[in-house]
Amino acid sequence: MKKFITAFMLLLMTLTFMLPQKSYADTSNNKKVVLVIIDRVSLSDYTKYDAKNIQKLINNGSVGLMNVRNADGYVDASGYLTFGTGTRASAHDIGQISLNVNEKYSFGTAGEIYELNTGDDYGNANIVNIGISNLIQSSKRADYKITPGLLGQLLKDNNIPTYVFGNSDIITDSSVSYRRYGALIAMDEKGTAFGDVSENVLKYDRNSPYFISTDYNKIFDYFQKYDKNGGFFVIDTGDTSRVDSYSSNVSDQLASKYEEYAIKNADAFIGKLLKNLDPSRDLLIVATPYPSKSDMSTNNLLSPIIIYGPGYNGLTTSITTKRNGIITNLDLAPTILNYFGIKAPVEMLGHPITNIKTQDKVNYLENLNDKVVSIYTARPIVLKSYVIFLIIILILYLITLFLKINYLKYLKPIVLGVMIVPLSLLILSLFGPLTVYSSMIALILITIALLLIIKLFAKNELNMLIVISLLTALTITVDIFTGAHLMKGSILGYDVIAGARFYGIGNEYMGVLIGSTIMGVMALIQKYDNKATKFSGVLFFALVFLLMVLPQYGAKIGGFITGFMAFGVTLLLMSEIKINYKNLLILFISMVLLLTLMFIASMFMDTVTHMAQTALIVKNEGITALYKIFARKLNMELTLIRYTIWSWVLIITIMSLFILSYKPTGILKSIFKKNKYIYYGFFGSIVGMLFALAFNDAGIVAASTMCIYAFPPILIMLEGEIRKSEI
Template identity: 50%
Template structure:
């Protein structure tokens, strides 16, 4: 019996040791992902040229415009490195230097130089980045975690092969410009990779820019060999880069023909690769890490990306980073590749996996979106600077006239009304489509005049006009938020996809506008109709606005939670007859902190990927020090904005104006507030909102300044009214 049991146990052991790998095969066995580089290619190029294989790819996969922002100064190697880190990265003088280990550079081999700089042997790898220490040094200067080589390192640790083939080298009589940036995506954290980025993948061709072109036959052979075991294969023919770099030396028509040739040959290689792949199980990504020189000259820094594979279908690509149809970021590429290999992206990767939104006309939609995005980006800064400057001038002029020519104050009133109307105009403006700078200015002036004429015809009192404009503005923003912000997304006062600070929800500019217009609008309305039903309606509006600003599917704004809670809470208490003290503020702040903590917890538990949830996960993964880094980064941004943005002057001039009118003419402002307690309530609530916007928002100075647009003019008009009666 003992022998039988022993034999049975032995059989079970042998069976389990044999069957275990059969029962649980590797999830990544023979999985193949290809990242194909079409550098310096724009969305227009996909329509302009006859590229049959890329067209087929778009029929099977998802298309998007990709934000290409990096850390520090904008550069091509940084754009590639950012893709590989999943976090905005920077590259210094040497960080982009990648070579096959046996290639000669600076009188010796790249392998020897690598050892000289790092003290490490190259061993089995083919490619070395001799500037890896430079990349690490650059990363250490950023106030957030960046790991050069992170994507390659993670794949390596999971036993997944990574290969890099091709280069964009440019040969001139003065030497070679080495453009082997694809290795920055696929290398590990030691700056090592497998593959070939050497000159052996180039052919002499006297009809191509710089008389060289990619050896497409050899690239394909390299792909076939590497793809046998699966893994990630990064291919960069480099001809699109060479064609673009050469365009400054030749005529526009020849530059166009060179670019067309480069894209068509890349398209042929894509076709061969796709014939070898099965997109029901393999992943194929084609993208341009960096825009063309022509697009850069137009400030168009977004490039196309196509993703095809088992979880993708015909349509628009998006991600939780942007939550916008057809918009992704370079931070999303690495998480998408890792997800394909069933690997959870590390928390330091700030991007999210790309997914599909079905659409039959992705390319035509993105061509229109691209035009609108560039239009907003180019018009945004000059128009907002001009608008803020006009506000500053009007406030200063009003204060001056208050002392020397009170009779002229009446001429300023319509202009103050116009200033209050402009944020509403900015919200309406996207309905006209993309406009150039001058057309934008003309449209803003005409729309503002039209709105103000209608308001002035409906009411003869200045404060009533301010009330109407403020309420219409706040209602328009609330409706837009309910509809997922279609107007705000394309507004000059909304987001700038190219700068990439925010892609969804409510931004600082419109957060300040909504808080300021709703608080002062309802305060003026309650002053006019001080009834319980009006107060009750105001409270309900505040609650609705608060939730629309903070809920993940609508506003998704953490700073709005803090600012709105305190500002709305102050107004509600004061309208309820409570005399606000320090104790009330302390209680409100504690309640706000508890509520915010609960919202963080719920957001994390439900897996809702917002800025709030991501912050929680970063702190959980990296410790409390990461929270201090976030605060430091936000403080750094705030100080930078205070120094350089004109919004800081809006805030400063508003404060100075309030200080002046508080003391001169003596007692007039206090008397005015005594006789208009609800206007005082709205004003005081706005001040509370400004203080908390400044203290608890990155770029909070912008939110505080846009709140001033609605808080200051009513006070000036109230003074004018009291002066006239006096």
């Protein structure tokens, strides 16, 4: 067995360093990138209102859905600022306000107030953010680096001119609501920019809400004036945003009429732009930083992104998501920099948007969006219902165990069914978008069907535990190896709208995979205690571990830590090596050393993994950046422990184990003595839970899903032991 462990460790050390390489494109200067903002619309609106020029961009360019979450969740100004920082940012109050320098604001002109607030001269810029000092200070209080104006500054440093035109202002007789958010994308780090965001780019229009609309003729004149020198242009069309704000004052029919008018005007403007752009060298991006009110109310929170230019014709994707048709708002700034041949700094957490060739793009994205929305909508309800049901069944089983043991025959199948649910949730993803209640009904039916099928082949509880655990582990393993297609569509898998993870393995299925693998293998060895079974078990541990942590598969650093300790402790026990402080410390130090080597290697290997990105941040910003990351993850973990219902799974498990340790007297010890390999798996799982809690930003979830496979088998064996003791 010690030879097995040595081979296992060598295999891990060799394969863990098989990391992909990344290269940066080298592009020429004097080209144009034009970012047209059409806010608060959906992809279907362009088809619905027959926007011919935009449809031309969709047909001949790349199109996708964009996660637009920012540091404030969903705040429009923060979404624009996130475009310009390349990391989730927050634009607070006065930090949102950009004005032309000669515009009056409060007690002076914008230029005068800017100089008063900053102590700086705005130079030859004609747009200033009068709250840039507040914006910089509030960004510094974040536990990760945010640099307002980073995109504009990098372009400026490389002599690439930037311009911003247009606004989404709402003007009434009594007030002006300044919504010049486009400047948050194009400004430099001093909060200055060049262009026109004043009322000068608006015109009186009785057909538009508030009787104002964007004066596209003026904006086009500006564009023609400056486009000869190339550069980066941000054009805020504005009208669709005003329509959305006004929609609550009118009927749905009128709101739709105004939206059609706004979209068609923007579409006509894009048609004029296209005549002045060279698709073989210039880049046109049409983006929506913020969803409409109606989309927000129906959880349609992914916004459309369209890119037209060389190399783009298909679906958008990026290394950030590794999902066909899905990117994030963090990817926009690196894409623009990459197009101008500028390397994005490590604080920009996104990656350049790339292209995936495909047919029937719009239909694909509509189906994808339906599935993503259904997962986002069903996830909290279905998972909360499952956890509540799990907790109730565990409590009922304990009560029945002590008071009415004869009734356990009714509860045992339900306990086994609870263990099947994570597998059922994988299978459920094959059925496409479902409503919440349809999902719950289908989940119950799939679980019952699996339970009945398994019962046909496994005649006793131990066999059923083996089959359920190993079938779950094998299904997840195969799914990860083949691209995680089931996990991507599972309610227990990724939530693209929440945006915590887009690929690899998440905390939920990480816990399921580790727990089911350990208990399944140990139960199998308990039944077939021979060298062949043990050797197969070690190989399966190694395979699961590698697939869980390698960047092209699971890409889970928390899984590396949790899996290393959980599998490691289980293997030590299998080898009859005593678990004491010394051996645990040696195992822990081995894990830390290997992790450190990977971390250091990531600083110099130019890779695109989460670890590599963290390593590069530490390399550039110093060790304090690592402390901030740990602090953020710890804060997230403590918040989750307090508020997530998954915490109760762990609480009930701990309380149950405490009770069973004392009553019935010695029964738990007796079970573990008779089933030593089950004990090894249980102990290894407990260690895994502790490390999942300590070293994962949502470790409470991983620890709780591990419990699903660690604790129920003990309860089922308890029932058998109590029956024997009563005979």
